[in-house]
Amino acid sequence: MNTPLRLAAFAAAAAACATALAACGASASSTTPASTTTPASRTTSSAGSQAGAASATAAFPVTVKAGNGEVTLKSYPTRIVSLSATATEDLYAVGAGSQVVAVDQQSDYPAGVPKTSLSGLTPNIEAIAKYNPSLVIASQDSGGLVAGMTKLGIPVLIEPAVATIAAAYAQIEQVGQATGHAAKAVTVATGMQRQIAANVKQAGASHQGLTYYWELSANPFYSAASSTFIGQVVGLFGLKNIADKASKPSDGGYPQVSQEYIVTARPQIIFLADNQAADGGQSPAIVAKRPGWSGIPAVQHDEVIGLNDDIASRWGPRLPELVGEIAQAVEQASK
Amino acid sequence: MSRRTALCAAAAFLVVAVLVAAFVGAADLNPLATAAALIDKAAPFLHLPTSLDPLDKAVLFQIRLPRVVLGALVGALLALAGAGYQGVFRNPLVDSGMLGASAGAGLGATLAIVYLGGAGPQVVPVAAFVGSLAGVAVAYATGAAASRHTVLSDGVATLLLAGIAVGSFLTAVQTFVLQRSASDIQAVYSWLLGSLSAASWQQVTTILPYAAVSSAILLLHGRHLDVLAVGDEEARALGLRPGLTRAIVVAASALAAASAVAVSGLIGFVGIVIPHIARRLAGPAYTGVLPLSLLIGAGFLVLADTLARTVLSPAELPIGVVTAFVGAPAFVWVLRGTRHVGT
Numbered sequence: 276m277n278t279p280l281r282l283a284a285f286a287a288a289a290a291a292c293a294t295a296l297a298a299c300g301a302s303a304s305s306t307t308p309a310s311t312t313t314p315a316s317r318t319t320s321s322a323g324s325q326a327g328a329a330s331a332t333a334a335f336p337v338t339v340k341a342g343n344g345e346v347t348l349k350s351y352p353t354r355i356v357s358l359s360a361t362a363t364e365d366l367y368a369v370g371a372g373s374q375v376v377a378v379d380q381q382s383d384y385p386a387g388v389p390k391t392s393l394s395g396l397t398p399n400i401e402a403i404a405k406y407n408p409s410l411v412i413a414s415q416d417s418g419g420l421v422a423g424m425t426k427l428g429i430p431v432l433i434e435p436a437v438a439t440i441a442a443a444y445a446q447i448e449q450v451g452q453a454t455g456h457a458a459k460a461v462t463v464a465t466g467m468q469r470q471i472a473a474n475v476k477q478a479g480a481s482h483q484g485l486t487y488y489w490e491l492s493a494n495p496f497y498s499a500a501s502s503t504f505i506g507q508v509v510g511l512f513g514l515k516n517i518a519d520k521a522s523k524p525s526d527g528g529y530p531q532v533s534q535e536y537i538v539t540a541r542p543q544i545i546f547l548a549d550n551q552a553a554d555g556g557q558s559p560a561i562v563a564k565r566p567g568w569s570g571i572p573a574v575q576h577d578e579v580i581g582l583n584d585d586i587a588s589r590w591g592p593r594l595p596e597l598v599g600e601i602a603q604a605v606e607q608a609s610k
Numbered sequence: 611m612s613r614r615t616a617l618c619a620a621a622a623f624l625v626v627a628v629l630v631a632a633f634v635g636a637a638d639l640n641p642l643a644t645a646a647a648l649i650d651k652a653a654p655f656l657h658l659p660t661s662l663d664p665l666d667k668a669v670l671f672q673i674r675l676p677r678v679v680l681g682a683l684v685g686a687l688l689a690l691a692g693a694g695y696q697g698v699f700r701n702p703l704v705d706s707g708m709l710g711a712s713a714g715a716g717l718g719a720t721l722a723i724v725y726l727g728g729a730g731p732q733v734v735p736v737a738a739f740v741g742s743l744a745g746v747a748v749a750y751a752t753g754a755a756a757s758r759h760t761v762l763s764d765g766v767a768t769l770l771l772a773g774i775a776v777g778s779f780l781t782a783v784q785t786f787v788l789q790r791s792a793s794d795i796q797a798v799y800s801w802l803l804g805s806l807s808a809a810s811w812q813q814v815t816t817i818l819p820y821a822a823v824s825s826a827i828l829l830l831h832g833r834h835l836d837v838l839a840v841g842d843e844e845a846r847a848l849g850l851r852p853g854l855t856r857a858i859v860v861a862a863s864a865l866a867a868a869s870a871v872a873v874s875g876l877i878g879f880v881g882i883v884i885p886h887i888a889r890r891l892a893g894p895a896y897t898g899v900l901p902l903s904l905l906i907g908a909g910f911l912v913l914a915d916t917l918a919r920t921v922l923s924p925a926e927l928p929i930g931v932v933t934a935f936v937g938a939p940a941f942v943w944v945l946r947g948t949r950h951v952g953t
Contacts, residue, residue: 381793397789495800495807495926521925533636534807535669536924566810567672570665 332455339449342433343421351455352410352430356403358395359414362434363388364591365447366412368463371454377406384585384593400424410453436590437504440511443590444468463592470595471511478602481513482609488517488532488542488573492549493557496532503528504590508598509546512605517542538567544608545573546580546601548587557581580604616892620905624682627909631678631916636924637669644670677809680873681915682908683821684806685880687870689907690900692881693888694828694863697835697896698856699766706867706881709753709773709860713780714745715871719801720784724791734801735816735872742868749776750860765842765853803928804875806915817869824866825904831859832897839896878930879937880907886944910937 332351339346354376357363363382366375372385379393393402395413400423403411411424411431424431432453437443444464451460489505491497499505500522509516517540521530549557559579568574582600586593611619632648633641639662646660647670662670691706699708707713718741722734753772757765788798834855837845842852867881888902914932921927 394789396795492797492800493808495805495928521922523922523925526925530922530925531807531928533919533924533926534673535919536636538665538669538673539637540924541665566676566812567668570668 334452334455334457337452339432339453341449341453342435343416343431346430346432346453348410348430348453350409352408352453354407354409355454356393356406356408356411357382357413358393358398358403358420359412359434360384360585361414361436361589361591362412362432362450364589364593365434365450366454368592369447369451369454369456369460371450371456374454376408377403398423400427404429412450412453439504440471440507440594443504443594446590447592467592467595471598474595474598474602475511478512478605479609480511482605483513483515485512485544485605485608486515486517486540486542487544487546488537488540489546490549490557491529496534496537497529498532500526500528500530505548505587508594509601511598512601514544514605534567538571541570541572543572543576544578544580544604545571546582546587546604548582548584550581551584576608578604578608611891613892613895613898616888616898616902617905619891620888620902620909624905624909624912627912627916628678628682631681631912632670632675634916634920635669635674636919637666637674639666639670647671672811673809676811676814677806677915677919678912680809680814681806681912683814683817684870684874684877685884685911685914686904686908687817687821687824687866688877688880688911689884689888689903690825690828691863691867691870692907693885693896693899693903694831694835694859694866695881696885697899698838698859698863699770700839701766701770702886703882704770705879706863706870707876707878708770709864710745710749710776710780711742711864711867712745712871712876713777713784714748715739715742715868716802716876717741717745717780717784717787719875720787720794720798723797723801724787724794735813738801738875739868739872742871743864745776745780746860746864746868749773750857752776766856769856801875804877804930806874806918806929807926809873813873817873820865820869824862824869827858827862828866829900829904831855831862832895832900835859835896835900839894874929876930877911877933879933879941880911883937883941883944884910886941890944 335351336347336349353374355366355371355374356377357366357375358379360379360381360383363375363378364384366372367385367388376389377391377393378388379395380390381395382388382390393399395415396417398413398418398420400420403424404427408429411420411429413420413431413433414435416433421431421433432450434446434450437446444467447464448457448460451457451463487509489499489509491499498518498521500518501507501510501516502522506516506528517537518530518532521532521536522528523530545562547557547559547562559581562568562579563574573579580600582597586597633644643661643666646658647662647667650656650658650660651671688706692704695704695706695708696702715738718737718739719734721741722737726733726737749772750769752775753765753769756772757768788795834850837848837850838852838855845852884907885899885903887906888899892898892902911933914936915929917936918927918929918932
């Protein structure tokens with residue numbers, strides 16, 4: 276997947292179209308003219324096929340399949356507005372930073388991003404339009420964002436929270452394609468992959484004997500089960516997640532866990548992703564002082580890890596840093 | 611049911627609720643060992659052996675028991691505050707969150723979370739407590755000022771309407787603050803939903819003085835509320851000062867509700883349902899409704915929280931879901947059998 280060829284991508288696009296046609300026979304006739312009117316555009320899927328290599332502007336028009344369906348960018352986007360902290364990190368990582376004109380109030384990395392009071396949660400269409408963007412990227416379509424921007428003829432990419440690590444790479448590559456940096460995006464993704472693989476290799480991938488508790492908030496206690504993105508990241512090391520027993524299909528992998536259970540499950544590692552929590556940040560020192568928690572192995576053996584909340588809650592290019600922190604904890608705990 | 615029987619039944623209900631709550635939980639502690647540990651704690655001179663290891667003991671005494679006790683306190687305070695307000699306003703529809711109490715607490719907690727987030731978890735309860743009391747104070751002052759020029763027949767309605775106006779205003783400010791800080795929405799909503807998940811003895815001892823003072827004042831004003839029930843003019847004829855009584859009961863109810871809200875967030879339905887159940891059991895006299903509300907409210911919230919932490923064990927439900935899910939049908943049942951709902 277890291278040797279992109281025009282032809283291969285075109286073939287993939289054709290195959291994707293064929294599959295789509297076969298899948299929905301009834302609408303086949305209406306789909307065909309649509310796909311033939313844009314012969315120059317290359318359809319790529321969020322699964323991660325990509326094209327590029329040519330100069331950034333020559334790659335356009337380009338069509339990508341984002342969270343809000345197929346989005347076509349007619350030309351190289353020179354003015355990008357990002358309403359998602361992860362997307363902002365993606366944009367700068369793939370080399371589209373100079374095209375970014377405004378980012379939302381949550382975007383704080385890398386340093387020097389053009390932070391504004393724009394909100395991705397309650398987007399104000401007029402306020403966004405004021406920046407005269409040629410592309411808007413957000414993680415969710417709230418407040419009629421896509422409909423509003425479409426009326427103004429401004430393409431929107433919805434890049435939602437991912438469920439798998441592969442999807443995180445694919446998203447970075449898609450951001451690269453949509454902004455004219457496809458090749459750099461592939462390099463970034465493969466670099467991340469290599470770094471994560473090295474971390475896993477060093478710390479070991481089969482720590483089935485080690486249990487962990489991932490804390491998202493402390494009052495009430497919310498955790499992430501193995502089925503979540505974060506659960507899969509920790510799962511790279513083979514660790515056992517104590518939240519799995521509490522998770523039901525209806526909670527989307529984020530159960531509210533009983534404090535009694537956390538303590539009696541005796542986790543060997545505790546990851547805190549709520550160190551800057553809005554209702555009062557946690558820390559290994561605070562956790563050690565929680566009534567009844569002193570008997571937990573993780574507390575006794577100093578295996579309570581205060582993570583960087585931002586890195587732990589995003590799915591962007593800093594994922595290897597998170598994996599590195601986890602790897603360190605795993606190595607320490609398995610000694 | 612005579613008042614004495616009702617009080618005994620309510621006390622028994624509370625004891626049973628506490629015992630059930632002490633013996634069940636996600637930790638699945640052995641019941642016999644738990645009983646032994648509890649008896650040993652209550653009567654150490656017996657030197658009763660227990661098979662609970664230190665970690666299990668910590669779960670029982672540091673996590674489960676404070677939660678049960680805090681639940682009982684919060685339930686008692688909310689029900690008592692609700693009964694106090696219902697008496698003072700001669701209106702069966704009011705509850706412990708009236709007069710801007712809930713809205714003020716919500717605004718206080720939101721301000722603390724949004725602007726003082728780095729100051730640590732102990733700031734939020736204080737802000738909620740202050741916000742709740744401030745909300746009631748503003749609503750009361752507004753209502754009292756307005757009632758001097760009111761076209762409404764009595765000052766009670768003016769007070770309630772002022773409470774609604776102040777509450778809406780505070781909620782608007784709270785929503786505005788929250789909308790400007792999207793990252794805090796999850797924390798604020800968790801707080802608004804109410805929870806006893808992180809209960810500790812420290813929280814119990816923190817609210818105990820306020821709980822004791824406000825409960826004592828309210829319980830002592832049962833007779834005053836009964837006199838007030840016949841109307842301001844008649845009460846005055848009987849030698850009562852309606853305005854003063856109202857101010858004292860409102861202040862005590864506000865203090866009770868604010869202490870509960872500070873440690874548990876906004877738990878709905880207890881403050882409105884429980885006084886009605888008390889009335890159904892022993893009649894409309896506040897000398898009975900107040901103590902009964904205290905006991906039943908305590909038992910009800912302990913049971914509701916026990917359900918919240920065991921139904922999906924080892925996961926938990928927000929307690930507000932349980933109080934409404936159990937409380938709403940109970941409320942309907944009570945209404946069906948109540949002839950005189952007013953006062």
